Amino acid sequence: MELKRVKKIYKTPYGDIRALDGVDLTIPKGSFMLIRGPNGSGKSTLLNMIGCIDKPSLGEIKIKDRPIGNVGDDELSSIRNKMMGYVFQGENVIPHMTALQNLILPGIIKGVDKTTLEKRGMEVLREIRLEDRARIKGTHLSGGEKQRLAMGRALFNHPEILIVDEPTAFLDQKNASLILELLARANEGGATVICTSHNDDEMGDVNIWLKEGRIAEVRSK
Numbered sequence: 001m002e003l004k005r006v007k008k009i010y011k012t013p014y015g016d017i018r019a020l021d022g023v024d025l026t027i028p029k030g031s032f033m034l035i036r037g038p039n040g041s042g043k044s045t046l047l048n049m050i051g052c053i054d055k056p057s058l059g060e061i062k063i064k065d066r067p068i069g070n071v072g073d074d075e076l077s078s079i080r081n082k083m084m085g086y087v088f089q090g091e092n093v094i095p096h097m098t099a100l101q102n103l104i105l106p107g108i109i110k111g112v113d114k115t116t117l118e119k120r121g122m123e124v125l126r127e128i129r130l131e132d133r134a135r136i137k138g139t140h141l142s143g144g145e146k147q148r149l150a151m152g153r154a155l156f157n158h159p160e161i162l163i164v165d166e167p168t169a170f171l172d173q174k175n176a177s178l179i180l181e182l183l184a185r186a187n188e189g190g191a192t193v194i195c196t197s198h199n200d201d202e203m204g205d206v207n208i209w210l211k212e213g214r215i216a217e218v219r220s221k
């Protein structure tokens with residue numbers, strides 16, 4: 001994936017906010033990229049561009065050499081569904097559905113066979129160590145458990161690109177390690193992983209620092 005001179009300007013009643021101010025970035029297939037920077041530096045906005053959730057105000061984004069600027073919304077969402085797994089910052093789960101139902105819901109909507117979905121669902125629940133919570137409703141899960149469930153939802157379809165916004169923010173040490181292990185495993189399995197973090201450990205192949213919507217530093221291993 002390639003970003004060229006990407007700018008994102010949010011129009012607000014108090015004036016324009018320059019969330020991204022000319023970002024040039026190449027994300028090689030199979031890489032593990034970690035994005036850091038202070039609150040408000042543009043990390044989530046950048047992930048939204050990479051994840052095709054939102055379009056830049058200026059600049060260009062290419063996926064597999066194809067510019068996506070003129071791609072329509074339907075096709076963009078199909079690219080997202082086929083290629084990407086996304087975990088939003090502080091993402092929540094559906095409260096009245098069980099952990100398992102939360103996981104398989106996207107597949108149910110697509111009309112995939114329920115037995116197949118439940119089999120994969122239980123596999124994912126084991127990966128995120130929530131197998132004993134399969135029948136428990138979202139509303140009864142702890143914050144950290146919900147965070148792991150959101151991660152499980154992103155991993156469900158073995159995405160080519162995994163985009164995760166602050167995956168360990170509210171987790172204890174043990175569960176944070178589990179999430180990092182899952183990200184590393186997905187990466188070893190061939191997925192491109194892009195995530196933001198406030199932790200100091202430089203676990204990515206590429207570590208980038210954002211400051212006021214610009215890339216201030218890039219460090220590659």
Ligand SMILES: Nc1ncnc2c1ncn2[C@@H]1O[C@H](COP(=O)(O)OP(=O)(O)OP(=O)(O)O)[C@@H](O)[C@H]1O
Nearest residue numbers: 010012017019037038039040041042043044045046
């Ligand atoms: N939907 C929006 N509308 C208007 N302004 C926004 C919107 N989303 C983000 N911003 C602004 O853009 C800037 C960058 O926000 P962003 O969420 O990308 O930062 P961040 O680096 O992810 O911060 P944090 O570490 O707090 O998650 C901030 O100044 C924020 O106020």
Ligand SMILES: [Mg+2]
Nearest residue numbers: 043044089165
């Ligand atoms: Mg953010």
